[in-house]
Amino acid sequence: MTISGPELTLTEGLKLIRKSLRACGTTSPIPHPKRLGRREIARMVSVFQPRMLQGRLAEDECHIEELQAAIGHGEEPRMLDPITVWWGGDIYYVVDGHHRLTAYDRQKVTTDIPVEVFEGTLDQAMAHSAALNSKNRLPMRLEDKLNYAWRLVLVSSLSKRQIVDSCGVANGTVGEMRSVKAKLLEDPATTVEDLQSLSWKDARMNSRGVAAKELTCPEAAVRKRAERYVKSILRAVKDRPFVDPEAFAMALVMLDERLPSVLMQTDAWGDAFRETVEGLRNDLESARDLAALWDNEDDY
Template sequence: MATKRKETDRRRAVTRAGIKRPTDTGESIGDIAAKLAANAGAARKHAAGAVVKLALKDIRVATKVFQWRNPGMVPSDDHIFEMAKATQNTGALEPILVMPVADKYYVMDGHHRLAAYKTAGWKGDIPAIVFSGTLDEAIREALRRNTKNKLPMTTKERTEATWELVKLGKPGEWPDSIAETRELTGAGKGTVNRMREAWTKLHSGQYEGIAGLSWRQAIAKLDGKEQQAFDEASWLEERAQNLANDIERAKLHLSKNPEITALALEMLDPGLPAELMAHWEPRRPFDPAQVDEDNEPF
């Protein structure tokens, strides 16, 4: 009876409000490339394509390199929640895909599964498939799997993914053909051509800091609007103020009964409450020296 009670208590610990995500290292493609170069002669611990069991502390997340979705978009919370519950009912999930870098493994595909393990307080090893290709191949494989994932990428994510692929090349030396880029991201031929033309102009104009530009920022720079470049924070604040004004004019008292407000928002859009909670949730900066009680650097 005592064992059954402990099992019940453990399952109740998983809640939608308790979603946890592994902390992002913040590393760039250049950072990963440097680590691979520094360890070029090191022998592989595992055979390519092998299904291995990894400790959570040895798995890293670098969203700038391998996560093509906007990490702030969270209809994924329900997905993570269901998978976290599944770990308690059936054990480990399907293997994630990882790339070995030095003595760690970076997630290429399986970010939501890793979050589910974290949310469930998983104590065991995590099954993973070891990727054997180059960093460029790994980046494209991560995108390929994202576009085929059950959680579809948004139009904005697809646009930025196309732009990031274009920026991986140099004018006249594109690593992917137009057809390959379209297959990976779902972008139109005209979009790919416009982005290639923009990237070529940015290079020929010797602009500074072009590698970090979003597609919208690149357009603004080419239009000579560097001083008036799109400011997403200001745009969001302006739109939010307009919405607040509309709510006030309609005399909708959202704050008097938070429970009614929450239910109403859920009726309008079932995923909105989860998105709002994720937006307000503080995210910790990555600290490789910091470990929790499970000796996990998350």
């Protein structure tokens, strides 16, 4: 049985799955199961989880708690919507439903879990995972969409149109990703595996001759303190800032009217604001591309 888990990198995960497919074949068991035991379902987060957890911990945690409440007691659970799985040669992998699987695990559910089998290649399964995550209850942010599209450009043979449709990014952006990939690979010392360790933002910077920014010691220390604050905030307010932003914003002003101004002057909030603007720009570009997408011969 394939050993898999979130600790594996994208390169390691793809190698492991492709090795299993070569050894065991790509044909999934017939008939497709409607339910699977927990030990028959594996995670490969680096390959099949397009949405990063950073920056949305409160929302993720509250969503999982809601799912746990819906499941109820682990010995007599109420089943959730089927988890989408894909046959990877020797085991089924979660393509969509990581939160549901976590909720089942936390409730210690031992009975078989409802599943829906996705048929297709590894490339198609990765694209399907992106498409489902773009539309589910906790949709991907722009950064996640761009990084996953960049991943598909690097490791798959999917067409430009397939990547655009799956990740919800602009046609021109995928074209730029292809150009950046080709430019960076002009260096004989650079491999596709090297590029897999780069985010799309860093890859684009490198293609322009700008080294990706690394955390300095002071910045690393700030991040560690921030991670401790995150735990305290999660315990105190959970997802209240997200579901009731107006009241939470007012609470910050009531706490100290200078606080919003101080926060807006920080690098962290400045970066977040710029990413929001970039997201609006990407949405506009995607809308402009939509009408012309099907007539573009370069999409194939």
